[in-house]
Amino acid sequence: MSAEFIFPPPPCPSVAIAQDARRFPVRRIFCIALNYAAHAREMGKEPAKDASAEPPFFFTKPADAVVDSGATIPYPTLTNDLHHEIELVAALGRGGSDIPVARALDCVFGYATGIDLTRRDLQAAARNAGRPWDMSKGFDHSAPIGAIRPVAEIGHPTRGRISLSVNGVLRQAGDLNDLIWSVPQIIAALSRNVALAPGDLIFTGTPSGVGPLLPGDLVEGEVEHVGSVAVSIEK
């Protein structure tokens, strides 16, 4: 007998797939911190020197934080310092626990370009107080993401320009080649923390140049060979 719910279950959050009418159902959103040396330094942190020896730091966003490219989103509450972070996103079609690095890429269905929106003032306050980051990272509409391009089409990008502009002015530029922890290393490490499953999204970190967004801004990001994402902030 199937379960009865006291009210209708919420709709499944999902992400567009390029040239496919079907959508990618989102289970969880994981993010890695400080995965480009220049960004670690701009945040006042020393970058990890040996990715195979040092475990990365992960945080999460709720699945329903995803926003399709082309949307207009509200400027979030409780902040005066909303920041953009352009990121390569890996979308998992398979999961598992304790996945070896050598098998990790088998889990990836495809890749997308995402923006890890951050209430930087709340993050700094949490960090200074030794408190969790949740409300600085996992707020409503905090994960804009473009259409997923399947691995079958683009393979596994390991180099290529990653960039973001605001109102046509370049703010962030880097190269996937500068990731400290590679996508396979991220998946392997994350799968030691929790069991991964189809529908999981992994934001792989941002290059340097993060900065503030204002009401009315148009934010456009691109990852070479992967695709683009664009959102507007409500006036």
Ligand code: MN
């Ligand atoms: Mn980030």
